[in-house]
Amino acid sequence: MTRGIAILGSTGSIGTSVLDVVDRLGGRFRVTALAAGSNMPLLTAQVEKYRPALVSVSDKRNAGEIRSLSRRWRTKVVHGPEGALEVARAEGADIVVSAITGMSGFGPTLEAVRAGRRVALANKESMVVGGAFLLKEAARSGARIIPVDSEHSGVFQCLSKEKKRYVRRVILTASGGPFFRTPLKDLKKKTLEEALRHPRWVMGKKVTVDSATLMNKGLELIEARWLFDIEPAKLDVLIHPQSAVHSLVEMEDGSVLAQLSATDMRIPIQYALTWPERCDSALPGLDLGKVGRLEFFRVDDRRYPLFALAKEALRAGESLPVALNAANEVAVGAFLEEKILFPDIPAVVAKVMEAHRARPADSIEAIYNIDREARREARRFIPQR
Numbered sequence: 117m118t119r120g121i122a123i124l125g126s127t128g129s130i131g132t133s134v135l136d137v138v139d140r141l142g143g144r145f146r147v148t149a150l151a152a153g154s155n156m157p158l159l160t161a162q163v164e165k166y167r168p169a170l171v172s173v174s175d176k177r178n179a180g181e182i183r184s185l186s187r188r189w190r191t192k193v194v195h196g197p198e199g200a201l202e203v204a205r206a207e208g209a210d211i212v213v214s215a216i217t218g219m220s221g222f223g224p225t226l227e228a229v230r231a232g233r234r235v236a237l238a239n240k241e242s243m244v245v246g247g248a249f250l251l252k253e254a255a256r257s258g259a260r261i262i263p264v265d266s267e268h269s270g271v272f273q274c275l276s277k278e279k280k281r282y283v284r285r286v287i288l289t290a291s292g293g294p295f296f297r298t299p300l301k302d303l304k305k306k307t308l309e310e311a312l313r314h315p316r317w318v319m320g321k322k323v324t325v326d327s328a329t330l331m332n333k334g335l336e337l338i339e340a341r342w343l344f345d346i347e348p349a350k351l352d353v354l355i356h357p358q359s360a361v362h363s364l365v366e367m368e369d370g371s372v373l374a375q376l377s378a379t380d381m382r383i384p385i386q387y388a389l390t391w392p393e394r395c396d397s398a399l400p401g402l403d404l405g406k407v408g409r410l411e412f413f414r415v416d417d418r419r420y421p422l423f424a425l426a427k428e429a430l431r432a433g434e435s436l437p438v439a440l441n442a443a444n445e446v447a448v449g450a451f452l453e454e455k456i457l458f459p460d461i462p463a464v465v466a467k468v469m470e471a472h473r474a475r476p477a478d479s480i481e482a483i484y485n486i487d488r489e490a491r492r493e494a495r496r497f498i499p500q501r
């Protein structure tokens with residue numbers, strides 16, 4: 117049976133990998149709706165190839181451009197945040213891939229969950245800001261959230277035949293990013309170009325910078341806390357530069373389950389789309405003989421101060437993860453525009469967290485208010501250079 121698929125963030129690193137998986141799996145999936153930002157050449161090519169019934173772009177002018185090109189295929193074109201919501205609840209989509217970057221992905225993810233879809237979740241920020249909320253909504257609508265992040269896909273696979281009450285510890289691995297072996301005193305000299313040179317994965321710019329600061333792993337810990345309903349004290353991270361083992365689950369009896377694969381996001385993406393089935397991906401497997409050795413290191417909080425802040429936010433809960441995520445998005449945005457230096461990213465986030473007054477983030481309105489407030493604060497702390 118062909119299943120309909122809607123992709124939020126179709127022109128991004130995850131979005132294009134999803135389409136590659138769809139191509140490889142032949143007629144199993146039909147692309148029914150796409151949402152993107154402003155990469156018009158790529159989106160146009162996708163619309164020509166897949167002819168979805170619905171397309172959303174970030175602004176009105178781009179919508180006009182796509183509309184005139186896609187009229188003959190009767191593609192409906194919408195735009196803005198409301199357009200992305202329309203894609204998230206689109207008719208005919210059994211699966212919604214949530215792969216918009218950052219907080220902008222939260223509203224559409226929530227909409228897909230409310231519509232009762234299977235949500236293949238790449239946008240970890242949604243779980244960070246509103247995990248409890250998304251789970252409550254999923255319980256109400258019957259939506260199933262399947263992780264796309266390789267680490268969470270690994271945990272999901274390890275736990276598929278296990279009882280959660282037997283879990284002692286869940287360990288996510290991190291590559292350590294490009295600066296894992298950089299002397300601490302040299303971090304301040306690191307440029308944007310160097311931060312974007314990830315040793316293992318090719319990803320969008322925001323998540324690549326988050327990997328260099330290890331904030332990505334902090335966000336993933338918070339994501340795991342909700343996805344697997346695991347207490348913060350049972351969550352841990354190890355640096356594993358080879359990125360072959362994506363996660364480990366230690367059981368009560370001392371057994372440790374692990375999930376390994378080649379570093380190719382198409383593997384967890386395919387699993388999220390075909391679950392509970394598996395099918396031949398025709399992708400290269402993991403050649404451990406070639407990898408040679410698997411190393412694991414504890415995280416040094418001095419090298420990765422943002423990771424320490426994320427752990428604090430995970431433990432404290434309430435509004436802290438929302439403020440952490442918002443401050444980080446502003447700081448990373450400024451770094452990507454080369455307005456601040458690499459060590460300014462944790463400095464800005466730390467100041468926002470220090471000034472933040474924790475309170476419940478128990479409604480959508482509260483989440484957006486806290487997000488806005490933390491962004492305002494973060495902009496105040498961006499050093500003028």
Ligand SMILES: NC(=O)c1ccc[n+]([C@@H]2O[C@H](COP(=O)([O-])OP(=O)(O)OC[C@H]3O[C@@H](n4cnc5c(N)ncnc54)[C@H](OP(=O)(O)O)[C@@H]3O)[C@@H](O)[C@H]2O)c1
Nearest residue numbers: 125127128129130152153154155216217220238239319320
């Ligand atoms: N890349 C990975 O390997 C990876 C792995 C695990 C998890 N993730 C997570 O997946 C998410 C996406 O990451 P990525 O690496 O694919 O990012 P990316 O390459 O930057 O792609 C982001 C996508 O979102 C679209 N977009 C951005 N803002 C939007 C908005 N306001 N409305 C509609 N569309 C918008 C972009 O459109 P335009 O480009 O057209 O502007 C693009 O299609 C992130 O949350 C990331 O943490 C990524």
